[in-house]
Amino acid sequence: MNIYLSTTAIFLTVAIANLVAKYIKVIPKTYINLLLGIIIACVPMMNSMIMQFDSESFMVFIIAPLLFLDGQKTRSIMVRQKFKDILGTAILLALISAVISLFTVTSVFSLTLPLALILISISTPTDATALDTVREGRKLPGRTEAVLKMESLFNDASGIILLQAAVLWYKTGHLSYTKNIYDFLLSAVGGAVLGMIIAFIIMIIRQKIMRTRWNVNYSNIVIYFLTPIIIYLISEKLELSGIIAVVSAGLIFNGEVRRTRFSTPRFQNFFNTASDFIADLLNSSVFVILGLAISRIFIEHKSALTDNLDWLYLGIILYVLSLIIRYVYAKFIARNSQIEAVTFSLGGVHGAVTLALAFSLVSQGFSGKIFDLILLVETVVIILSMIVPTIAFKFILDPVLDEDDIELKAKQIRRDMVRVGIAYVESLEISPAVKESVIFDLNDQIQQTTIKDFLSQWRGINNKRYIFTGFQAVEERQILMSAFEEERNFLYDQLDGMALEEAQHIYTVYSEVLVSESMAVENKA
Known part of the structure; x- marks a missing residue:
């Protein structure tokens, strides 16, 4: 315990x-x-x-x-x-x-x-x-x-x-x-070779499964995160370097990640998020x-x-x-x-x-x-x-881009983007309940919703005011998608003439909008 x-x-x-x-x-x-x-x-x-x-x-x-x-x-x-x-x-x-x-x-x-x-x-x-x-x-x-x-x-x-x-x-x-x-040579070279061989075999098996009807993405990701533990334990059992083995295994998977980005995009997005989360948690x-x-x-x-x-x-x-x-x-x-x-x-x-x-x-x-x-x-x-x-x-190295300044720019661009989306929705002649729900969702992108607003929406879900069916459900989804498209167009215009490093905060916001749009399309809630 x-x-x-x-x-x-x-x-x-x-x-x-x-x-x-x-x-x-x-x-x-x-x-x-x-x-x-x-x-x-x-x-x-x-x-x-x-x-x-x-x-x-x-x-x-x-x-x-x-x-x-x-x-x-x-x-x-x-x-x-x-x-x-x-x-x-x-x-x-x-x-x-x-x-x-x-x-x-x-x-x-x-x-x-x-x-x-x-x-x-x-x-x-x-x-x-x-x-x-x-x-x-x-x-x-x-x-x-x-x-x-x-x-x-x-x-x-x-x-x-x-x-x-x-x-x-x-x-x-x-x-x-x-x-x-x-x-040393046996441990280091043997560990590197063993790590690459096991990683390559696991990679091929996972890729083979992903291309069949037996594929289960979440089983696939469990296998992935268990891979370093398995490789380390096997290497140490064989008296080889478990450290070198897991690093070498990671190098093998680098190429896999880069070449399977779009074969299962929803899974890959979850995988990237899970990897970042686990790495940050362990660090x-x-x-x-x-x-x-x-x-x-x-x-x-x-x-x-x-x-x-x-x-x-x-x-x-x-x-x-x-x-x-x-x-x-x-x-x-x-x-x-x-x-x-x-x-x-x-x-x-x-x-x-x-x-x-x-x-x-x-x-x-x-x-x-x-x-x-x-x-x-x-x-x-x-x-x-x-x-x-x-x-x-602090004395001998130059500072990188000011993170506070980048965050401030990202917040400002996000606010301007949301204003564009809301202005678009407000210009439409649609059901008041749908309009209120969509504007709440858009404002939620910049945390401009109060606890009072949240509780109002929460009560609306529980008493079915904001649970849409039939035409209203279709209308809400289409308007959300159109609003997100307006936001993306606004961000795209901001990118014109910007260097990649300067525009990184805009790409970050852009990716968030794409994720939001995918959730609107899926609409499992």
Whole structure:
């Protein structure tokens, strides 16, 4: 029962955070999720409602679907174009960082080499979701943005393999370079191949079903969203990289989505909406869970906090070393410009995967002061990697288009559009009840209906005043469709001569009108 209570509490927190973010726009939404997670952990009654962090479940049911959806949004041609950068960041940069950090940390602190490598490997994976948070409202250089995204999709596997090697070294006292390289290649390449094969088979089966009379769209979408979970579990069972497998699977489905947009348009529209909803829900949940976990770490490990401050110094040094190594790599090895090197360095943001890797050590038998040290160090790395770029990007990056300004323009264009539709309806000689109902629906597009108006319409539905049959039903549908056509024509006129980027808010409104018109045509209510 606790798992249901935990899930409900987390999703409710996400909903509240999204509402708060609507009114506190100076703070990114994900930071509000993070803050609410921290607050929940600090309130004993609320904290007791949510289960302890389970790294395995977290990777299977949250990280795997998220990376799958991220992969599905990425064109496979981009992966081919950036393949050299992927190898550089996911393998070369990870190894350079591991070697330099390993000997630097052990020379400053009294740590064994295996324990130092454990700390370094856990902080290897970067997080695209966390990056979107720290750069919100700021425009990254195009090349840097693409490389950072590719890095975050593929370097999780590097961190996992490094961690496995470090744990084995810690337990046995031996480090086999040949075996570790072989394991990495087998895990990464095998995971990629397995993910693509399973995804391709599932895609063909789904496409075959869609072209037969046995097609059931909702069964199809259930299969789609279960795909990353199935692929991840199979890959991990075969000791291959589940992370690489789900990302590769997502790349396969990118082409499918682009080539089946119009075969089942209603289903595709629902699918796009469902994908966006699930991705946003999981992204927000990640930060609520991250806030919970970070707060619990500090609360539950108070004694380790006060014994000494090695955990703090270690976390700071690991993060600073990471910044320096990433900058040198981008500037002198990848030959990036100064601003690209700086933003690449700062863009190595860590998040929930880092924390999941740290907690995965529980199953490896880690506990006591060693485990406390690892958790605290990685928590410092995560916090610094989010706070430092959030501040720095405000000074070194240009702002993107003002979202408030875009929203204001969209609201204004929507109001003008609705006025055109209402003016058209008011010019018609039709039944007063039909006219009142249609004008209410048009005003509802801009939320210009009061609770009093709503209750009046609601009572009208219940006493059949606004339930039309026969000619009136046909009349209402035709007038709604004609009004929407007038609105679309108005929007089309506004697009004349506008650049695509400037006109994006108009396209957004246009798509809403098309959805509204499809609902009027269907008229299931």
